[in-house]
Amino acid sequence: MSRSSQTDxxxxxxxxxxxxxxxxxxxxxxxxxxxxxxxxxxxxYPALSRLSEAGxxxxxxxxxxxxxxxYRLTPTGRSRLVELMREPITSTPPRNGLLLRLFFGDAxxxxxxxxxxxxxxxxxxxxxxxLAEARxxxxxxxxxxxxxPYWLITISAGEHSARAAMHWCDETLTALDRLIxxxxx
Amino acid sequence: MSRSSQTDxxxxxxxxxxxxxxxxxxxxxxxxxxxxxxxxxxxxYPALSRLSEAGxxxxxxxxxxxxxxxYRLTPTGRSRLVELMREPITSTPPRNGLLLRLFFGDAxxxxxxxxxxxxxxxxxxxxxxxLAEARxxxxxxxxxxxxxPYWLITISAGEHSARAAMHWCDETLTALDRLIxxxxx
DNA sequence: TCCGTCATGTAAATGGTTACATGATTCG
DNA sequence: CGAATCATGTAACCATTTACATGACGGA
Numbered sequence: 001m002s003r004s005s006q007t008d009x010x011x012x013x014x015x016x017x018x019x020x021x022x023x024x025x026x027x028x029x030x031x032x033x034x035x036x037x038x039x040x041x042x043x044x045y046p047a048l049s050r051l052s053e054a055g056x057x058x059x060x061x062x063x064x065x066x067x068x069x070x071y072r073l074t075p076t077g078r079s080r081l082v083e084l085m086r087e088p089i090t091s092t093p094p095r096n097g098l099l100l101r102l103f104f105g106d107a108x109x110x111x112x113x114x115x116x117x118x119x120x121x122x123x124x125x126x127x128x129x130x131l132a133e134a135r136x137x138x139x140x141x142x143x144x145x146x147x148x149p150y151w152l153i154t155i156s157a158g159e160h161s162a163r164a165a166m167h168w169c170d171e172t173l174t175a176l177d178r179l180i181x182x183x184x185x
Numbered sequence: 186m187s188r189s190s191q192t193d194x195x196x197x198x199x200x201x202x203x204x205x206x207x208x209x210x211x212x213x214x215x216x217x218x219x220x221x222x223x224x225x226x227x228x229x230y231p232a233l234s235r236l237s238e239a240g241x242x243x244x245x246x247x248x249x250x251x252x253x254x255x256y257r258l259t260p261t262g263r264s265r266l267v268e269l270m271r272e273p274i275t276s277t278p279p280r281n282g283l284l285l286r287l288f289f290g291d292a293x294x295x296x297x298x299x300x301x302x303x304x305x306x307x308x309x310x311x312x313x314x315x316l317a318e319a320r321x322x323x324x325x326x327x328x329x330x331x332x333x334p335y336w337l338i339t340i341s342a343g344e345h346s347a348r349a350a351m352h353w354c355d356e357t358l359t360a361l362d363r364l365i366x367x368x369x370x
Numbered sequence: 371t372c373c374g375t376c377a378t379g380t381a382a383a384t385g386g387t388t389a390c391a392t393g394a395t396t397c398g
Numbered sequence: 399c400g401a402a403t404c405a406t407g408t409a410a411c412c413a414t415t416t417a418c419a420t421g422a423c424g425g426a
Binding site: 006009010013014016017032033035036037038078081082085086089090091092093094095096097098099100101102103104105106107108112113116146147149150151152153154156157160161163164165167168171172175176179 | 191194195198199201202217218219220221222223263266267270271274275276277278279280281282283284285286287288289290291292293297298301331332334335336337338339341342345346348349350352353356357360361364
């Protein structure tokens with residue numbers, strides 16, 4: 001799958017839930033998928049033109065007063081979406097700045113490393129909080145909504161990963177404290 | 186921090202462990218940092234020229250018979266490295282193809298989702314195996330090696346994350362099985 | 371000698387962010 | 399009216415991968 005079709009995939013997928021403008025699309029991706037996906041305007045608008053050109057989405061008229069362009073998925077778009085979803089997952093090469101620094105932590109010093117890990121712990125806590133909120137939202141939607149179980153699955157992925165991060169942070173903080181004490185002697 | 190200095194950071198850091206050629210540098214990054222970092226030749230060689238130009242690294246002569254260029258960190262390079270490490274961590278925007286597909290799993294179908302998660306479980310298992318090997322290696326190096334505790338820290342990060350992934354996969358597989366059964370009726 | 375690996379590099383294409391420009395709509 | 403937000407787009411820039419070209423070296 002070419003990389004740009006990753007954006008197509010996300011846009012088409014988001015439009016399965018509701019017709020949206022480019023702006024709203026971005027907001028929806030940010031708020032609902034923010035933990036594991038991102039798109040910028042510079043990607044979204046060209047994608048909308050492309051997909052519209054190709055007949056995979058179309059303008060959703062009749063919204064009344066609005067001058068803005070609300071897009072809706074076409075039947076062709078829906079089958080293209082499934083096609084894209086079936087393609088092998090292309091993952092971006094990993095680039096974890098925290099672990100890179102820690103791997104060479106001796107050059108940075110144990111105290112600075114400790115600071116980085118403490119920050120990471122705060123981030124994980126924050127993530128856990130926002131996931132708790134997302135879980136409440138997802139659990140309170142209409143139980144007949146076919147999206148609901150899948151939303152919970154992705155929320156749970158975030159929870160597992162954030163909890164693991166917190167445990168690792170705690171373990172690492174004590175390990176670094178031990179290292180700092182032994183360096184001090 | 187400009188994005189390119191991320192590569193500089195990785196290259197400088199890797200050279201703290203031992204002098205290396207561009208080729209060996211890439212191999213080392215792949216094998217030791219592969220789980221959380223990556224660099225391609227197209228990045229490494231220009232970086233080596235740049236860093237060499239700037240006096241942060243230099244050719245390590247006297248290796249005997251070799252025609253290849255082995256680079257070594259200069260004192261300036263070492264302080265630049267610490268400077269780079271102290272800069273705020275810039276993280277690439279998330280792009281998790283698996284979670285994107287699962288979030289819109291209703292469009293893909295529960296059975297196909299199950300396949301994706303089963304694959305993810307296998308990946309996590311493999312990761313855990315290779316981390317076990319890395320741990321054995323790291324635990325068997327000279328205990329006086331100042332790098333050792335930091336290597337163990339990053340290995341532990343991988344282990345926590347891989348175990349969390351496995352638990353999530355198991356939980357998700359049973360959830361999807363339930364969903365598949367209920368769809369079948 | 372021939373193959374595989376070690377080694378160095380470059381050019382094109384890609385994918386993506388960022389910053390900017392512009393204007394409509396809504397609400398106080 | 400004025401501010402905030404909604405909305406659409408584009409252009410420049412950046413990092414990065416990929417594919418390719420080239421050749422040395424060591425061992426079967």
